[in-house]
Amino acid sequence: MTDNKFKPAPEPTVRRLSRYYHLLTSLKEEGINDISSTTIANEIGVDPTLVRKDIEYMKVGGKPKTGFNVNLLLDSIRSYLNWVNPKDAFLVGCGSLGTAMLGYGRFKNYGMNFLAAFDVDDLKIGTTIHDTPVFELQKLTELAKRMEVQIGVITTPAHAAQSAADLFVEGGIKAIWNFAPIHLRLPENIILENAQLTQSLAVLTRNLIHQQLK
């Protein structure tokens, strides 16, 4: 573990690092080996000073003329975002969104590995969805404890999300990734990340107003 792991970056920086990662992956595929912070800034559409500050959190050295090595930067971002060693995760709610999540095999590249899924539907319990076994919801707490699972993902309807969260907390989970359109009440030591699509959609629909007024 290196020093840079200890310097916490603000959330907007973490979000941008993830966007740089996608950009750099594309550029790497195009055969580009070195990149300047100004190029990154132009491509993403943010201020170059901001890009330099973001990259400083990871303490990656750049060269004055050629800029940053793309591979090195990609590795640094993966390491900084804790994507190198995937953490085990359980998912509750095997509806269409839950199924889509289980089918996205690349989450392993982004630090998360689905061990099992849970549902209340007898038709789903005992099956596998995209190679992940589905268990009855009652087994969640015990299995989470036994397997020391760190991440709980909630893709249930709104009305079922709080009780799913409570089961995760009882099972000793450390972080909850919540997709249900509801405000969850959790103990303070639990990390909660809301991935509610409505937040992202709100930014888009709100920006449409400004567009219309131009």
Add this chain to the structure above:
Amino acid sequence: MTDNKFKPAPEPTVRRLSRYYHLLTSLKEEGINDISSTTIANEIGVDPTLVRKDIEYMKVGGKPKTGFNVNLLLDSIRSYLNWVNPKDAFLVGCGSLGTAMLGYGRFKNYGMNFLAAFDVDDLKIGTTIHDTPVFELQKLTELAKRMEVQIGVITTPAHAAQSAADLFVEGGIKAIWNFAPIHLRLPENIILENAQLTQSLAVLTRNLIHQQLK
């Protein structure tokens, strides 16, 4: 259209307004009619000053003792976020995430209405997914122009996302909601909102490090 529509709020405020909306919806179902900014702040876990500033963007009046009327605040948020009159949208990429999106009927409540979906898979073209008709991708540009569609949603694999975006731009779309893990290159006048789940996951996996160091 009221005055408040013209005052632009920063993106973090817009995201928080969406979270307040979910909280207020839950409280309303619990029979609560009035709420203070301090209560909202405590529930969401942010500073009360921030909540008050966020609400100021919408110019909703509160009473000194009882605080804000929950219904009035809900209506104000919906109006401010442009959720009152849903905009028409096309979706490209009817894989598992695209199918999940089409199945989430509540997007209408959040300002977006799916008119049609597009794919390159002959088995999907000509069918309907959750009541939305699926057309061949080649028809996108012409249909978008003819129906004056405003929002384009991209749920394709990464390699197909840029060409889908180009078709949307050619079709006169105003905003793109991108779920593909790729950096899109778009003309400046197009609104781009990246809903890449990896951004949200990055915040969670990064926070897990801080948790482990406590």
